[in-house]
Amino acid sequence: MLKFNKPYMTGRELWLISQAHANGHLSGDGAFTKRCHAWLEERTGCAKALLTHSCTAALEMSALLLDLEPGDEVIMPSFTFVSTANAFVLRGAVPVFVDIRPDTLNIDESLIEAAITPRTRAICVVHYAGVGCEMDAILAIAGKHGLAVVEDAAQGIFSTYRGKPLGSIGALGALSFHETKNVISGEGGALLVNDPALAERAEIIREKGTNRSKFFRGQVDKYTWVEVGSSYLPSEILAAFLAAQLDEAEDITRRRLAIWDRYHAWAAPLEARGLLRRPIVPAHCTHNAHMYYLLLPSLEQRTAFIDVLKQRGIGAVFHYIPLHSSPAGQRYGRSSGELPVTDSTSDRLVRLPLWVGLEEHMDEVLDACNAALGA
Numbered sequence: 001m002l003k004f005n006k007p008y009m010t011g012r013e014l015w016l017i018s019q020a021h022a023n024g025h026l027s028g029d030g031a032f033t034k035r036c037h038a039w040l041e042e043r044t045g046c047a048k049a050l051l052t053h054s055c056t057a058a059l060e061m062s063a064l065l066l067d068l069e070p071g072d073e074v075i076m077p078s079f080t081f082v083s084t085a086n087a088f089v090l091r092g093a094v095p096v097f098v099d100i101r102p103d104t105l106n107i108d109e110s111l112i113e114a115a116i117t118p119r120t121r122a123i124c125v126v127h128y129a130g131v132g133c134e135m136d137a138i139l140a141i142a143g144k145h146g147l148a149v150v151e152d153a154a155q156g157i158f159s160t161y162r163g164k165p166l167g168s169i170g171a172l173g174a175l176s177f178h179e180t181k182n183v184i185s186g187e188g189g190a191l192l193v194n195d196p197a198l199a200e201r202a203e204i205i206r207e208k209g210t211n212r213s214k215f216f217r218g219q220v221d222k223y224t225w226v227e228v229g230s231s232y233l234p235s236e237i238l239a240a241f242l243a244a245q246l247d248e249a250e251d252i253t254r255r256r257l258a259i260w261d262r263y264h265a266w267a268a269p270l271e272a273r274g275l276l277r278r279p280i281v282p283a284h285c286t287h288n289a290h291m292y293y294l295l296l297p298s299l300e301q302r303t304a305f306i307d308v309l310k311q312r313g314i315g316a317v318f319h320y321i322p323l324h325s326s327p328a329g330q331r332y333g334r335s336s337g338e339l340p341v342t343d344s345t346s347d348r349l350v351r352l353p354l355w356v357g358l359e360e361h362m363d364e365v366l367d368a369c370n371a372a373l374g375a
Protein backbone atom coordinates (compact mmCIF):
# COMPACT_ATOMS: atom_id res chain seq x y z
CA MET A 1 0.00 0.00 0.00
CA LEU A 2 1.40 3.39 -0.98
CA LYS A 3 0.58 5.60 1.96
CA PHE A 4 -1.19 8.92 1.74
CA ASN A 5 1.34 10.43 4.14
CA LYS A 6 4.79 9.26 5.13
CA PRO A 7 6.75 11.36 7.64
CA TYR A 8 10.14 12.34 6.24
CA MET A 9 13.18 12.04 8.51
CA THR A 10 16.37 13.86 7.71
CA GLY A 11 18.55 11.22 9.39
CA ARG A 12 20.00 13.74 11.86
CA GLU A 13 17.14 13.75 14.38
CA LEU A 14 18.61 11.05 16.66
CA TRP A 15 22.02 12.70 16.63
CA LEU A 16 20.58 15.99 17.85
CA ILE A 17 18.42 14.17 20.40
CA SER A 18 21.57 12.49 21.72
CA GLN A 19 23.07 15.97 22.16
CA ALA A 20 20.01 17.09 24.13
CA HIS A 21 20.46 13.96 26.23
CA ALA A 22 24.14 14.78 26.79
CA ASN A 23 23.28 18.38 27.67
CA GLY A 24 21.26 17.00 30.56
CA HIS A 25 18.54 19.63 30.12
CA LEU A 26 15.38 17.77 29.11
CA SER A 27 12.52 20.08 30.06
CA GLY A 28 11.57 23.00 27.82
CA ASP A 29 13.42 26.14 26.78
CA GLY A 30 16.97 24.77 26.63
CA ALA A 31 19.54 25.19 23.88
CA PHE A 32 17.56 23.40 21.14
CA THR A 33 14.38 25.32 21.85
CA LYS A 34 16.36 28.57 21.65
CA ARG A 35 17.85 27.46 18.36
CA CYS A 36 14.37 26.76 16.93
CA HIS A 37 13.08 30.10 18.23
CA ALA A 38 15.97 31.93 16.56
CA TRP A 39 15.34 30.09 13.30
CA LEU A 40 11.65 30.99 13.31
CA GLU A 41 12.25 34.61 14.30
CA GLU A 42 14.85 35.05 11.59
CA ARG A 43 12.77 33.38 8.85
CA THR A 44 9.42 34.95 9.66
CA GLY A 45 10.42 38.29 11.15
CA CYS A 46 7.99 37.76 14.07
CA ALA A 47 8.69 39.67 17.31
CA LYS A 48 8.83 36.43 19.31
CA ALA A 49 8.54 32.77 18.36
CA LEU A 50 7.55 30.25 21.03
CA LEU A 51 7.59 26.50 20.48
CA THR A 52 4.46 24.74 21.68
CA HIS A 53 3.47 21.09 21.82
CA SER A 54 1.05 21.59 18.91
CA CYS A 55 -0.58 24.16 16.66
CA THR A 56 -3.70 23.50 18.71
CA ALA A 57 -1.79 24.72 21.79
CA ALA A 58 -0.60 27.84 19.93
CA LEU A 59 -4.22 28.61 19.01
CA GLU A 60 -5.29 28.09 22.63
CA MET A 61 -2.58 30.52 23.71
CA SER A 62 -3.92 33.01 21.15
CA ALA A 63 -7.41 32.75 22.64
CA LEU A 64 -5.97 33.38 26.13
CA LEU A 65 -3.89 36.31 24.89
CA LEU A 66 -6.95 37.96 23.36
CA ASP A 67 -8.74 37.83 26.75
CA LEU A 68 -11.86 36.39 25.16
CA GLU A 69 -14.92 36.20 27.36
CA PRO A 70 -17.93 33.91 27.15
CA GLY A 71 -20.17 35.03 24.30
CA ASP A 72 -17.43 36.85 22.40
CA GLU A 73 -17.40 35.93 18.73
CA VAL A 74 -14.55 34.86 16.48
CA ILE A 75 -15.04 34.83 12.72
CA MET A 76 -13.46 31.88 10.89
CA PRO A 77 -14.02 29.50 7.99
CA SER A 78 -16.05 26.33 8.49
CA PHE A 79 -13.78 24.51 6.04
CA THR A 80 -10.95 23.84 8.48
CA PHE A 81 -9.60 21.47 11.11
CA VAL A 82 -11.43 21.35 14.44
CA SER A 83 -8.62 23.04 16.40
CA THR A 84 -9.29 26.39 14.74
CA ALA A 85 -12.65 26.52 16.50
CA ASN A 86 -11.92 24.45 19.63
CA ALA A 87 -9.23 26.82 20.87
CA PHE A 88 -11.74 29.66 21.12
CA VAL A 89 -14.67 27.53 22.31
CA LEU A 90 -12.52 26.52 25.30
CA ARG A 91 -12.68 30.17 26.40
CA GLY A 92 -16.46 30.27 25.93
CA ALA A 93 -16.24 32.18 22.67
CA VAL A 94 -18.58 31.49 19.74
CA PRO A 95 -17.10 30.57 16.35
CA VAL A 96 -18.97 32.34 13.56
CA PHE A 97 -18.50 30.45 10.33
CA VAL A 98 -18.09 32.25 7.02
CA ASP A 99 -17.98 30.67 3.55
CA ILE A 100 -14.77 30.22 1.53
CA ARG A 101 -13.61 31.56 -1.81
CA PRO A 102 -14.13 29.11 -4.67
CA ASP A 103 -10.56 29.65 -5.97
CA THR A 104 -8.18 29.30 -2.98
CA LEU A 105 -10.73 27.68 -0.60
CA ASN A 106 -9.70 30.31 1.97
CA ILE A 107 -12.15 32.45 3.96
CA ASP A 108 -14.07 34.74 1.59
CA GLU A 109 -13.03 38.18 2.80
CA SER A 110 -15.99 39.80 1.04
CA LEU A 111 -18.34 37.98 3.46
CA ILE A 112 -16.56 38.93 6.69
CA GLU A 113 -18.17 42.30 7.35
CA ALA A 114 -21.66 40.82 7.20
CA ALA A 115 -20.67 38.43 10.02
CA ILE A 116 -19.50 41.16 12.39
CA THR A 117 -21.68 41.92 15.43
CA PRO A 118 -21.05 44.00 18.58
CA ARG A 119 -19.65 40.79 20.17
CA THR A 120 -17.06 40.11 17.45
CA ARG A 121 -13.52 40.23 18.84
CA ALA A 122 -11.29 38.50 16.31
CA ILE A 123 -10.92 36.96 12.87
CA CYS A 124 -9.07 33.64 12.72
CA VAL A 125 -8.01 32.98 9.14
CA VAL A 126 -6.75 29.62 7.88
CA HIS A 127 -4.21 29.52 5.06
CA TYR A 128 -5.57 26.40 3.40
CA ALA A 129 -3.00 24.17 1.67
CA GLY A 130 -0.33 26.72 2.54
CA VAL A 131 -1.81 29.35 0.20
CA GLY A 132 -2.32 32.79 1.73
CA CYS A 133 -5.69 34.37 2.52
CA GLU A 134 -6.38 37.88 1.20
CA MET A 135 -4.61 39.46 4.14
CA ASP A 136 -4.62 43.11 2.96
CA ALA A 137 -8.41 43.14 2.77
CA ILE A 138 -8.75 41.17 6.02
CA LEU A 139 -6.38 43.47 7.94
CA ALA A 140 -8.30 46.49 6.62
CA ILE A 141 -11.63 45.08 7.87
CA ALA A 142 -10.07 44.15 11.21
CA GLY A 143 -8.57 47.63 11.60
CA LYS A 144 -11.85 49.33 10.78
CA HIS A 145 -13.76 47.29 13.39
CA GLY A 146 -11.03 46.99 16.02
CA LEU A 147 -10.66 43.21 15.70
CA ALA A 148 -7.58 41.07 16.27
CA VAL A 149 -6.34 38.83 13.45
CA VAL A 150 -5.02 35.36 14.27
CA GLU A 151 -3.51 33.26 11.48
CA ASP A 152 -3.95 29.51 11.62
CA ALA A 153 -0.81 28.91 9.57
CA ALA A 154 -0.63 25.22 10.52
CA GLN A 155 -0.05 24.39 6.85
CA GLY A 156 1.83 27.54 5.94
CA ILE A 157 5.53 27.31 6.83
CA PHE A 158 7.69 28.89 4.06
CA SER A 159 4.69 30.23 2.14
CA THR A 160 4.32 33.95 1.54
CA TYR A 161 1.61 36.53 0.89
CA ARG A 162 2.93 39.60 -0.96
CA GLY A 163 6.41 38.62 0.19
CA LYS A 164 5.47 38.17 3.86
CA PRO A 165 5.76 34.74 5.50
CA LEU A 166 2.39 33.27 6.49
CA GLY A 167 1.92 33.45 10.25
CA SER A 168 3.81 36.75 10.47
CA ILE A 169 1.02 39.03 9.24
CA GLY A 170 -1.73 39.08 11.91
CA ALA A 171 -1.20 39.87 15.60
CA LEU A 172 -0.56 36.15 16.19
CA GLY A 173 0.23 33.16 13.97
CA ALA A 174 0.14 29.43 14.76
CA LEU A 175 2.33 26.85 13.01
CA SER A 176 2.10 23.05 13.19
CA PHE A 177 4.90 20.48 13.18
CA HIS A 178 2.53 17.52 13.32
CA GLU A 179 3.83 14.57 11.31
CA THR A 180 1.32 15.28 8.54
CA LYS A 181 2.80 18.73 7.91
CA ASN A 182 5.89 19.73 5.88
CA VAL A 183 8.39 20.15 8.72
CA ILE A 184 7.72 17.87 11.66
CA SER A 185 8.44 16.78 15.20
CA GLY A 186 5.65 14.21 15.54
CA GLU A 187 3.46 16.51 17.56
CA GLY A 188 4.58 20.12 17.76
CA GLY A 189 3.86 23.69 16.88
CA ALA A 190 4.82 27.30 17.42
CA LEU A 191 3.16 30.57 18.27
CA LEU A 192 4.47 33.52 16.28
CA VAL A 193 3.86 36.69 18.26
CA ASN A 194 3.89 39.56 15.79
CA ASP A 195 2.38 42.23 18.01
CA PRO A 196 5.25 43.05 20.42
CA ALA A 197 2.70 44.18 23.03
CA LEU A 198 1.63 40.53 23.43
CA ALA A 199 5.12 39.02 23.71
CA GLU A 200 5.61 39.17 27.46
CA ARG A 201 2.18 37.74 28.30
CA ALA A 202 2.69 35.00 25.70
CA GLU A 203 5.77 33.81 27.61
CA ILE A 204 3.83 33.86 30.87
CA ILE A 205 0.80 31.98 29.53
CA ARG A 206 3.08 29.30 28.09
CA GLU A 207 4.88 28.86 31.43
CA LYS A 208 1.85 28.01 33.61
CA GLY A 209 1.03 31.66 34.18
CA THR A 210 4.36 32.34 35.88
CA ASN A 211 7.07 34.90 35.21
CA ARG A 212 9.67 32.13 35.06
CA SER A 213 11.20 33.30 31.75
CA LYS A 214 11.83 36.78 33.17
CA PHE A 215 13.25 35.20 36.34
CA PHE A 216 15.73 33.12 34.33
CA ARG A 217 16.80 36.23 32.43
CA GLY A 218 17.41 37.93 35.79
CA GLN A 219 14.75 40.57 35.09
CA VAL A 220 12.79 39.80 38.29
CA ASP A 221 14.07 38.38 41.57
CA LYS A 222 11.01 36.23 42.38
CA TYR A 223 9.37 33.54 40.29
CA THR A 224 5.64 33.51 40.93
CA TRP A 225 2.11 33.07 39.58
CA VAL A 226 1.09 36.24 37.72
CA GLU A 227 -1.60 35.25 35.15
CA VAL A 228 -3.90 32.46 34.00
CA GLY A 229 -1.79 30.07 31.96
CA SER A 230 -1.00 26.49 31.20
CA SER A 231 1.91 24.31 30.15
CA TYR A 232 2.40 24.72 26.44
CA LEU A 233 6.14 24.19 25.99
CA PRO A 234 7.65 21.05 24.47
CA SER A 235 10.63 19.23 25.93
CA GLU A 236 14.17 19.63 24.60
CA ILE A 237 13.94 16.11 23.10
CA LEU A 238 11.23 17.32 20.77
CA ALA A 239 13.00 20.62 20.05
CA ALA A 240 16.16 18.68 19.09
CA PHE A 241 14.12 16.59 16.64
CA LEU A 242 12.61 19.77 15.20
CA ALA A 243 16.02 21.46 14.93
CA ALA A 244 17.18 18.66 12.61
CA GLN A 245 14.10 19.23 10.45
CA LEU A 246 14.46 23.02 10.37
CA ASP A 247 18.07 22.61 9.22
CA GLU A 248 16.71 20.84 6.13
CA ALA A 249 13.43 22.70 5.78
CA GLU A 250 14.36 24.44 2.55
CA ASP A 251 15.35 21.21 0.89
CA ILE A 252 12.18 19.48 2.11
CA THR A 253 10.08 22.29 0.62
CA ARG A 254 11.98 22.17 -2.68
CA ARG A 255 11.40 18.43 -3.00
CA ARG A 256 7.71 18.75 -2.15
CA LEU A 257 7.33 21.52 -4.73
CA ALA A 258 8.80 19.28 -7.44
CA ILE A 259 6.12 16.65 -6.70
CA TRP A 260 3.39 19.29 -6.58
CA ASP A 261 4.54 20.68 -9.95
CA ARG A 262 4.43 17.22 -11.45
CA TYR A 263 0.82 16.70 -10.29
CA HIS A 264 -0.09 20.15 -11.56
CA ALA A 265 1.34 19.55 -15.05
CA TRP A 266 -0.33 16.12 -15.23
CA ALA A 267 -3.72 17.56 -14.25
CA ALA A 268 -3.65 20.51 -16.71
CA PRO A 269 -5.05 18.66 -19.77
CA LEU A 270 -7.62 16.89 -17.57
CA GLU A 271 -8.79 20.24 -16.27
CA ALA A 272 -9.04 21.50 -19.86
CA ARG A 273 -11.33 18.54 -20.60
CA GLY A 274 -13.55 19.43 -17.66
CA LEU A 275 -12.72 16.29 -15.64
CA LEU A 276 -11.46 18.13 -12.57
CA ARG A 277 -10.29 21.44 -11.18
CA ARG A 278 -6.73 22.04 -10.03
CA PRO A 279 -5.59 24.12 -7.02
CA ILE A 280 -5.33 27.86 -7.69
CA VAL A 281 -2.42 29.88 -6.30
CA PRO A 282 -2.81 33.66 -6.75
CA ALA A 283 0.13 35.46 -8.39
CA HIS A 284 0.87 37.41 -5.18
CA CYS A 285 1.27 34.21 -3.13
CA THR A 286 4.05 31.64 -3.05
CA HIS A 287 3.22 28.26 -1.59
CA ASN A 288 5.04 25.41 0.12
CA ALA A 289 3.46 22.38 -1.59
CA HIS A 290 1.77 21.36 1.62
CA MET A 291 -1.00 19.63 -0.28
CA TYR A 292 -2.08 18.56 -3.74
CA TYR A 293 -5.81 18.25 -4.12
CA LEU A 294 -8.28 17.82 -6.97
CA LEU A 295 -11.85 19.06 -7.10
CA LEU A 296 -13.97 16.47 -8.87
CA PRO A 297 -17.41 17.20 -10.38
CA SER A 298 -19.47 15.36 -7.74
CA LEU A 299 -19.46 13.42 -4.47
CA GLU A 300 -20.19 10.20 -6.41
CA GLN A 301 -17.18 10.74 -8.65
CA ARG A 302 -14.97 11.45 -5.67
CA THR A 303 -16.09 8.28 -3.89
CA ALA A 304 -15.43 6.23 -7.04
CA PHE A 305 -12.03 7.92 -7.53
CA ILE A 306 -10.86 7.08 -4.01
CA ASP A 307 -12.11 3.49 -4.41
CA VAL A 308 -10.16 2.91 -7.62
CA LEU A 309 -7.00 4.34 -6.05
CA LYS A 310 -7.49 2.09 -3.04
CA GLN A 311 -7.88 -0.99 -5.28
CA ARG A 312 -4.56 -0.02 -6.85
CA GLY A 313 -2.96 0.27 -3.44
CA ILE A 314 -2.78 4.06 -3.24
CA GLY A 315 -4.07 6.05 -0.29
CA ALA A 316 -6.05 9.21 -1.10
CA VAL A 317 -8.23 11.00 1.42
CA PHE A 318 -10.81 13.75 1.71
CA HIS A 319 -11.53 16.41 4.34
CA TYR A 320 -13.03 18.44 6.05
CA ILE A 321 -16.47 17.67 7.39
CA PRO A 322 -17.48 21.37 7.57
CA LEU A 323 -17.47 22.56 11.17
CA HIS A 324 -20.89 24.19 10.77
CA SER A 325 -22.44 20.78 10.07
CA SER A 326 -20.50 18.89 12.78
CA PRO A 327 -22.28 18.12 16.09
CA ALA A 328 -19.94 20.34 18.14
CA GLY A 329 -19.95 23.09 15.53
CA GLN A 330 -23.72 23.23 15.74
CA ARG A 331 -23.68 23.27 19.52
CA TYR A 332 -20.95 25.88 20.01
CA GLY A 333 -20.91 27.93 16.82
CA ARG A 334 -23.17 29.51 14.25
CA SER A 335 -23.01 30.21 10.53
CA SER A 336 -23.12 33.60 8.92
CA GLY A 337 -25.53 32.94 6.04
CA GLU A 338 -25.40 29.90 3.80
CA LEU A 339 -22.06 28.22 3.13
CA PRO A 340 -22.55 26.71 -0.34
CA VAL A 341 -18.88 26.76 -1.41
CA THR A 342 -17.85 25.03 1.82
CA ASP A 343 -20.50 22.33 1.40
CA SER A 344 -19.69 21.69 -2.23
CA THR A 345 -15.91 21.67 -1.67
CA SER A 346 -16.24 19.26 1.24
CA ASP A 347 -18.11 16.82 -1.06
CA ARG A 348 -15.78 17.04 -4.02
CA LEU A 349 -12.21 17.51 -2.78
CA VAL A 350 -9.68 14.68 -2.77
CA ARG A 351 -6.08 14.91 -1.53
CA LEU A 352 -3.38 12.96 -3.35
CA PRO A 353 -0.30 11.52 -1.61
CA LEU A 354 2.49 14.08 -1.20
CA TRP A 355 5.63 13.27 0.76
CA VAL A 356 9.36 13.43 0.26
CA GLY A 357 10.31 10.09 -1.30
CA LEU A 358 7.14 9.82 -3.39
CA GLU A 359 9.15 10.91 -6.47
CA GLU A 360 10.01 7.33 -7.43
CA HIS A 361 6.34 6.25 -7.23
CA MET A 362 4.82 9.10 -9.23
CA ASP A 363 4.33 7.12 -12.47
CA GLU A 364 2.34 4.53 -10.54
CA VAL A 365 0.26 7.18 -8.77
CA LEU A 366 -0.52 9.09 -11.95
CA ASP A 367 -1.40 5.88 -13.84
CA ALA A 368 -3.88 5.03 -11.10
CA CYS A 369 -5.32 8.56 -11.16
CA ASN A 370 -5.75 8.36 -14.94
CA ALA A 371 -7.51 5.01 -14.59
CA ALA A 372 -9.76 6.39 -11.84
CA LEU A 373 -10.72 9.34 -14.04
CA GLY A 374 -11.22 7.18 -17.15
CA ALA A 375 -8.64 9.43 -18.82
Ligand SMILES: *Cc1c(COP(=O)(O)O)cnc(C)c1O
Nearest residue numbers: 054055056081083154176178189
Ligand atom coordinates in the same frame (compact mmCIF):
# COMPACT_ATOMS: atom_id res chain seq x y z
C1 LIG B 1 -2.93 20.40 11.37
C2 LIG B 1 -3.80 21.57 11.59
C3 LIG B 1 -4.07 22.05 12.89
C4 LIG B 1 -3.64 21.33 14.14
O1 LIG B 1 -2.28 21.16 14.25
P1 LIG B 1 -1.71 20.33 15.51
O2 LIG B 1 -0.25 20.68 15.50
O3 LIG B 1 -1.95 18.89 15.20
O4 LIG B 1 -2.40 20.79 16.71
C5 LIG B 1 -4.83 23.19 13.02
N1 LIG B 1 -5.31 23.84 11.96
C6 LIG B 1 -5.09 23.41 10.70
C7 LIG B 1 -5.63 24.19 9.55
C8 LIG B 1 -4.34 22.25 10.48
O5 LIG B 1 -4.13 21.83 9.23
